Amino acid sequence: MDQLLQRLEKLEEFTGLPALVLDLMGLISEPGTIVQDLINRLELDESLAAYLLKQCNSAAYSIREEIRSLPRAVTLLGFSRLKMIFSDYMMRNLYRLGQTSSEQIDLWKHATAVAVINRALAPKMKIAEDEAYLAGLLHDIGRLALYYLDPTRYFHFRQVWLEEKPNDTTRLERKLFGHSHDQIGHILLERWQLSDYLKEVVRYHHNALRYQGNNKTVTLTALSNAIVHNLYDDHSLFLDDLLEYCGLSLSDINALLPSAGKLIESAWVLAG
Numbered sequence: 001m002d003q004l005l006q007r008l009e010k011l012e013e014f015t016g017l018p019a020l021v022l023d024l025m026g027l028i029s030e031p032g033t034i035v036q037d038l039i040n041r042l043e044l045d046e047s048l049a050a051y052l053l054k055q056c057n058s059a060a061y062s063i064r065e066e067i068r069s070l071p072r073a074v075t076l077l078g079f080s081r082l083k084m085i086f087s088d089y090m091m092r093n094l095y096r097l098g099q100t101s102s103e104q105i106d107l108w109k110h111a112t113a114v115a116v117i118n119r120a121l122a123p124k125m126k127i128a129e130d131e132a133y134l135a136g137l138l139h140d141i142g143r144l145a146l147y148y149l150d151p152t153r154y155f156h157f158r159q160v161w162l163e164e165k166p167n168d169t170t171r172l173e174r175k176l177f178g179h180s181h182d183q184i185g186h187i188l189l190e191r192w193q194l195s196d197y198l199k200e201v202v203r204y205h206h207n208a209l210r211y212q213g214n215n216k217t218v219t220l221t222a223l224s225n226a227i228v229h230n231l232y233d234d235h236s237l238f239l240d241d242l243l244e245y246c247g248l249s250l251s252d253i254n255a256l257l258p259s260a261g262k263l264i265e266s267a268w269v270l271a272g
């Protein structure tokens with residue numbers, strides 16, 4: 001095993017995901033889950049409970065009454081939206097929001113924007129919104145790992161990327177780090193024992209047109225990733241092939257952009 005992968009194994013931030021969050025996500029996915037079980041477990045983590053109530057009362061979930069209790073929050077949100085809030089919470093921990101560099105904030109903002117666009121487009125492709133959302137949040141997790149492994153080299157990578165705007169960023173990463181973020185991300189998701197649909201998204205989101213499987217979230221995430229780069233990074237990526245693979249049109253995208261844009265901006269405000 002080469003040095004980079006050895007260091008990845010020891011990277012503190014990635015030795016495990018918050019156990020409680022994984023436990024809650026698993027509980028929600030089981031058929032016949034009892035709401036009280038979920039609340040009992042939520043009460044074990046004050047900061048997650050507080051985060052849940054804050055999110056529930058934010059514009060993102062458009063619930064009209066003020067929510068002050070966990071049972072009311074769980075009932076009104078429903079399991080799908082709860083999963084998205086747990087996913088956000090997990091990502092904020094991984095990105096160490098609150099004590100972060102601008103690189104980490106940029107990566108988190110990008111992941112959040114891709115997650116929001118994924119969620120907005122998911123119903124058109126008959127994909128579960130919470131799955132699409134989590135896939136968007138995690139798709140570039142390997143890039144965060146590259147940053148934690150070697151911040152100086154990452155900064156250099158970022159400079160070259162901004163100057164050259166290469167179509168294939170993974171080639172540049174392989175040249176500078178020896179591995180690309182899709183490979184590293186896939187290794188991390190294997191270690192965390194996350195589902196195959198997420199692993200495939202992370203592994204193939206830069207090769208979606210060559211992906212042979214039937215996981216539609218792969219092409220959806222590749223499309224959302226390209227849309228976000230075009231919108232926010234002044235980086236023109238060609239959308240036509242991905243749109244065709246997803247069975248979507250440019251007018252589908254233009255129709256959702258105003259509302260998705262507002263959700264993205266309000267999520268970014270939280271990052272400070």
Ligand SMILES: [Fe+2]
Nearest residue numbers: 139140205206
């Ligand atoms: Fe990526």
Ligand SMILES: [Fe+2]
Nearest residue numbers: 110139140225
């Ligand atoms: Fe990305």
